[in-house]
Every structure is written in structure tokens, then in C-alpha cells.
Amino acid sequence: MTMTDGFAQRPVESALWAPFAPMHSVRQSRTTIVRADDVWVWDTDGQRYFDGTASLWYSNVGHGRTEIVDAVTRQLRTLDAYQCFGDFANEPALRLADEIAQRAPMDGGKVFFTSGGGDSIDTAAKMARAYFAAIGQPERTVLLHREHSYHGTHGFGTALAGIPGNRVGAPFAPNVTQVPHFDPAALDRAIVEHGPERVAAFFCEPVIGAGGVLVPPTGYIEAAAAVCRRHGVLFVADAVICGFGRLGNWFGIERFGVRPDLVVFAKGVTSGYQPLGGVVAAGHVAEPFWDEPGNILRHGQTYAGHPAACAAGIANIEILERDGLLQRSLKLEGPLAERLDSLTDHPLVDHARGGTGFMGALELDPGYLAATPGLPGQLMQAVRRHGVLIRPMGSALGFSPPLTATEEHLDFVTDAVRAGLDDIHRTT
Numbered sequence: 017m018t019m020t021d022g023f024a025q026r027p028v029e030s031a032l033w034a035p036f037a038p039m040h041s042v043r044q045s046r047t048t049i050v051r052a053d054d055v056w057v058w059d060t061d062g063q064r065y066f067d068g069t070a071s072l073w074y075s076n077v078g079h080g081r082t083e084i085v086d087a088v089t090r091q092l093r094t095l096d097a098y099q100c101f102g103d104f105a106n107e108p109a110l111r112l113a114d115e116i117a118q119r120a121p122m123d124g125g126k127v128f129f130t131s132g133g134g135d136s137i138d139t140a141a142k143m144a145r146a147y148f149a150a151i152g153q154p155e156r157t158v159l160l161h162r163e164h165s166y167h168g169t170h171g172f173g174t175a176l177a178g179i180p181g182n183r184v185g186a187p188f189a190p191n192v193t194q195v196p197h198f199d200p201a202a203l204d205r206a207i208v209e210h211g212p213e214r215v216a217a218f219f220c221e222p223v224i225g226a227g228g229v230l231v232p233p234t235g236y237i238e239a240a241a242a243v244c245r246r247h248g249v250l251f252v253a254d255a256v257i258c259g260f261g262r263l264g265n266w267f268g269i270e271r272f273g274v275r276p277d278l279v280v281f282a283k284g285v286t287s288g289y290q291p292l293g294g295v296v297a298a299g300h301v302a303e304p305f306w307d308e309p310g311n312i313l314r315h316g317q318t319y320a321g322h323p324a325a326c327a328a329g330i331a332n333i334e335i336l337e338r339d340g341l342l343q344r345s346l347k348l349e350g351p352l353a354e355r356l357d358s359l360t361d362h363p364l365v366d367h368a369r370g371g372t373g374f375m376g377a378l379e380l381d382p383g384y385l386a387a388t389p390g391l392p393g394q395l396m397q398a399v400r401r402h403g404v405l406i407r408p409m410g411s412a413l414g415f416s417p418p419l420t421a422t423e424e425h426l427d428f429v430t431d432a433v434r435a436g437l438d439d440i441h442r443t444t
């Protein structure tokens with residue numbers, strides 16, 4: 017064990033190959049989290065950290081909710097699992113589908129469950145193409161996505177990646193085109209250039225998350241949705257991050273008054289207590305499959321509608337509602353933005369982003385970034401030594417605490433970030 021600023025850094029020899037990880041250095045030092053309660057997590061040395069990112073943007077109701085644990089345990093004792101293909105169902109899946117459909121910002125929504133966000137993106141891509149094939153427009157196959165977008169790392173998600181470094185192994189899917197992230201006119205041009213009769217769907221995060229918390233300019237989402245409607249292109253809202261309270265509502269996209277054709281969700285649907293994701297298809301998209309005999313979406317994953325995951329989802333929605341966490345998220349977005357703004361006087365910080373949703377980012381100073389390779393990672397480690405977990409996202413640091421956080425917690429985060437910035441500034 018080596019010591020850094022009083023914090024234990026444990027070399028942990030294990031075969032565990034972590035996602036998105038520089039394994040050469042990670043194998044020298046890992047933080048193993050062993051316990052969590054509400055906004056706090058603890059590592060093997062008993063060190064406590066504030067969960068400044070709700071783990072990977074998902075711990076919306078916070079950690080350690082016994083109601084969810086009990087709901088999952090009860091379900092596993094009654095029925096551990098049984099498949100949901102064809103005419104099979106289980107009670108939690110039936111109930112959760114209705115709970116989600118009722119809250120979705122579209123008419124007659126139908127819910128297709130998966131095991132996570134990437135599964136759901138693949139599902140939405142195939143569903144969009146299958147829908148057009150079913151209504152006699154099989155040539156509508158082109159999928160559009162935006163610069164800076166993150167739609168997971170499955171085949172379609174990688175093809176739809178707007179973060180260039182994530183396009184590992186691409187090309188994966190033909191007929192995928194990227195458009196600038198905040199320009200509805202460019203979206204219109206791309207559709208016209210392909211020929212609208214060839215374009216199936218446009219994938220859009222309400223607020224771009226992993227790409228650096230990029231809040232759309234006023235009117236952009238509405239204008240992009242109008243362009244899609246005009247050309248008969250399906251508007252797919254990727255609410256994997258923005259859903260279940262992060263933007264103060266159920267699916268994020270309501271914030272912009274847009275009624276999507278498909279909504280992709282995951283993460284906050286269970287707050288991470290079980291892996292689950294899915295797609296809500298508006299009634300008109302589901303119609304050819306639901307109302308006409310012979311049309312089958314030949315697609316689905318083994319654990320789709322897993323009863324324990326759906327039980328977690330039901331309990332999670334109950335908590336979000338009972339504890340008023342959607343409203344709380346709305347209340348906290350301003351205070352988080354203020355705290356991040358207060359850090360922009362620091363020489364290592366260029367500007368703060370956020371203010372729409374309980375999520376934000378600090379963009380680092382370009383001069384220091386150029387002069388200090390690995391600066392975002394160094395800052396993450398430095399802030400961790402002051403007891404707060406945040407994430408580097410490209411040239412920025414990201415923040416998205418559980419929706420149960422308080423203003424006092426935000427002060428704690430602000431102090432820790434400033435201390436971490438000072439530590440690194442002294443050495444640069």
C-alpha cells in the first residue's frame with residue numbers, strides 16, 4: 017500500500033478489466049467501493065466520499081434505499097425470473113410498463129424493456145427501421161445523430177457516437193450521419209441531402225450528458241423536432257441520463273415541450289439497483305406491430321422485463337414521487353449552477369456549463385489543458401483526495417449528484433473542488 021496525501025492507494029491485483037480504463041495505471045491503484053448510503057460511498061479503507069456523479073448518472077434516489085432492496089428481494093423469493101418473449105409476461109414487467117407509459121410524453125406509448133441504455137439504443141435504431149419497413153417505406157434507413165452525442169457502446173451506439181474517441185472499431189452500421197449539435201438548419205440540410213424518403217430517425221439527448229453537459233440553446237430542440245416532423249423522420253429522445261428526474265421531469269424532453277416518437281431510457285429508471293433499460297414507442301410507431309397481424313419485431317434480449325429489475329423500477333418510481341425528487345431536482349439546478357459559476361474565478365477553470373437539469377460541468381482552461389497532459393484526470397484524483405467523486409469528461413469535469421443532495425452538500429463539493437484545483441495549480 018502506498019500513501020498519497022494521507023489517502024491509501026491500493027494496488028489491487030485482479031483480472032477485472034474495467035471499461036474506459038487505462039489499465040496500465042489502474043492496476044497500480046484502484047478505488048474499491050464497498051458500501052453506500054444516500055449521497056455517500058465508502059472505500060475499502062473506510063474513506064467516505066460524496067457521490068458527485070450519482071455513480072454513472074444513475075443513483076437518482078440515492079444509495080441504500082431499503083424499500084427497493086426489499087422489493088427486489090421479495091420478487092426474487094416469489095419468482096426469480098422467467099422469460100418475457102412471445103406471450104409470456106411477469107407481473108412487475110406488466111405493471112412497470114404501464115407506470116412508464118402513463119408518464120411518457122406521447123400518446124398510447126408502448127414499452128419495450130431491455131437490460132440497459134446501449135441495448136435500448138440498438139432497439140430504437142432497429143425499431144425505427146422496422147417501423148418504416150412495416151409501413152411500406154423500407155428505404156428509410158438513415159439514422160442521424162449529433163456531434164458530442166453519447167448513445168452507449170453497442171453496435172449502433174458506437175456508430176452514433178459523436179465523441180470521436182468512442183467510435184472504436186467503427187464503422188458498425190451503414191447509413192449513419194452526424195450533424196452539428198445545435199443547428200436545426202444543418203439537420204434540415206442533412207435530411208434533404210439524403211432525401212427525406214431515405215431518413216428513418218434522429219437521435220437526440222435533451223441535454224448532452226457525457227459529451228460535456230451541453231445545454232441546447234433556446235428553441236433548438238423544438239426546431240429540430242419540427243424539422244423531423246416536416247420530413248416524416250422519427251424523433252428519438254435519448255433520456256438515458258435526462259430521465260427520471262435529472263431534468264426535473266420523467267423523460268427530460270418534456271422540458272422543451274417536444275412529443276417524441278421514441279424515448280430511450282435506462283439508468284434512473286431503477287436508480288441502478290438493478291440493470292434495466294427500455295424504449296417507449298409512441299402509439300403510432302407501435303401501431304403496425306400492435307394492430308396488424310403478421311408484423312413481428314424480431315428483436316429482444318434474454319433479460320428483457322426481468323421481474324427483479326422491474327420490481328426495482330416500480331419501487332424507484334414510488335420513491336421519486338413520494339419524496340418529490342423531480343421537484344427537488346428542479347430546485348437544485350440553480351444552486352448547482354451558482355456553485356460551479358463561483359469556481360470560474362480559478363485559473364484552471366475556463367467556464368461553467370449547466371443550469372438546465374441537476375447536472376453541470378466545469379470546462380478547464382485551454383492553456384493549462386494544453387500544457388498539462390492528463391489534467392482532467394489529475395483533477396479528478398485531487399478532488400477525490402478531498403472526499404468528492406467527480407468525473408473527467410474530455411476537457412471538462414462533470415457533476416450530477418443524487419437528487420437527494422442538499423445545498424450543504426453542494427457547498428462541500430464546491431470546497432473540495434476548489435481545494436483540488438488549488439492542489440494541482442500549485443504543481444503546474
Ligand code: PMP
Nearest residue numbers: 132133134166167168254256257
Ligand atoms: N445514452 C446515453 C445518453 C448515455 O449517457 C448512456 C450511458 N452513459 C447510454 C446511452 C448507454 O447506456 P448503457 O451504459 O447503460 O449502455
